[in-house]
Amino acid sequence: MTENIHTVIISKDLADLIPVFFRNRQKEVEALRSALAAGDFEQLRQLGHRMKGVGNSYGFAKVSEIGKRVEDDAGAANKTAIDACIGEYADYLSKVQIVYE
Amino acid sequence: MNDQVAAGNSADAQADYRVLVVDDDPDMVAFLVLLLQGEGMAVDTAANGESALMHVMRAPPDLVLLDVMMPGASGFDVCRRIKGDEATAMIPIVLVTALEDGENRVRGIEAGADDFLSKPVKREELIARVKTLRRLHDTRKELESRRLAAEVQRKEAIRKAFSRYISPRLAERITAEAGEHGDPFQGRAQRTSVVALFADLRGFTRLTEQNEVGAVVAMLNEYFAVLTETAYQHDGTIFNMAGDSLLVGFNVPFPQPDAAERAWRTALEMVARFGPVAASWQQRHGLTVGVGIGMCAGEAIIGNVGSTHYASYTIIGNPVNTAARLMQMAAAGEVLVCGPLYERIRHLVPAGRAATRGDVTLRGKSESIPVFAVSAGAREQA
Secondary structure, three states: OOOOOEEEEEOHHHHHHHHHHHHHHHHHHHHHHHHHHHOOHHHHHHHHHHHHHHHHHHOOHHHHHHHHHHHHHHHOOOHHHHHHHHHHHHHHHHHEEEEEO | OOOEEOOOOOOHHHOOOEEEEEOOOHHHHHHHHHHHHHOOOEEEEEOOHHHHHHHHHHOOOOEEEEEOOOOOOOHHHHHHHHHHOOOOOOOOEEEEEOOOOHHHHHHHHHHOOOEEEEOOOOHHHHHHHHHHHHHHHHHHHHHHHHHHHHHHHHHHHHHHHHOOOEOHHHHHHHHHHOOOOOOOOOOOOEEEEEEEEEEEEEOHHHHHHHOOHHHHHHHHHHHHHHHHHHHHHOOOEEEEEEOOEEEEEEOOOOOOOOHHHHHHHHHHHHHHHHHHHHHHHHHHHOOOOEEEEEEEEEEEEEEEEEOOOOEEEEEEOHHHHHHHHHHHHOOOOEEEEEHHHHHHHHHHOOOOOEEEEEEEEOOOOOOEEEEEEEEOOOOOOO
């Protein structure tokens, strides 16, 4: 079961912030799903923009990468692509493993 | 994270560099706070543009890290408003944005942003930029404190220079109102309504004839000390001191609605305060002396007159000439007042102390003027 684990190395001074950071990412997945169900592309674009900004600031490059795709796909009103992004995001969050250094 | 002073750093209150972080994403705020506090800076936070503006007005920070895309007022709007207010325009603003395109950079520059930081934020870049801005801030503070020190020194020099002519209170007021450059009397040349008071010492000639130079100077110093202190007490401006005469102006360089009353009280007090000095001279030197005063009101020209080598703050005009002539006519302990001025002070003159001299043609004048003589004995209360 190790092949799908995403290991991310994070500066240890961020350790206290990480639990809240992940709770907010889980909420973000729900918010993305709701916005997609409602066809609210502006909301999706804003959520993607936020993911893009915050993800790699903490060291999670994948969050920023998915966020950029959500933002772009929302601009193109591409529901299918966004749905795929949300699935990938949820999967990533469930499998990410953090190493502090 | 709510708007607040970021907690968790005991050094926060002592930090002398305060950053305001404005972002609607609490994770981004927490991240920036952690890094900035790690650099020994105090950090406040705001979750939207409106509360950021309120914070800046209430407690101006040394730096603003400002997100661009926020609900309500955008970072561009907030930046424009901070930079558009004279009181906050100097606060550096770094726009923190995930908007990569050049058009948004231009919008940021147009809004007055000092620098940009891209999201995702690279901590090394953030720290380097903030440190640079902090160095600039420290340099500016140092220059500002030097400028303020120089300004205080300059004002003190002006105050000292002009306290020769005017009372300390008036000197304080002039230096407080002085502009950035030049002396405060520059450009004040004007025609204005004044009250001129001339005082001199009756019996001065005998005094100089009967005493050694050193004694004459000491006596004159004693006499002028009484007169100048009295003039300053009533906020008169001393324009000239020559021989044994003193010229004092009122309603200059600042308006004094009660100039006539001030001049009158000054005259009475000069005579009264010189009384004991005169009595002492009589006892020590057998001299009979007293102060004679002439006063007149009217339009005069006030300003700095002279050359680059020598100039003096001068009062020129008819009331000055008339006051000088009246002073020459006044006996010891007597105050001669021109008609128009007397009308303004007659309510202050005790009954039986004033007498008209009728219309008098003064030396060098073609027309006669009404003159009143007021006896101002040494025991007169000012």
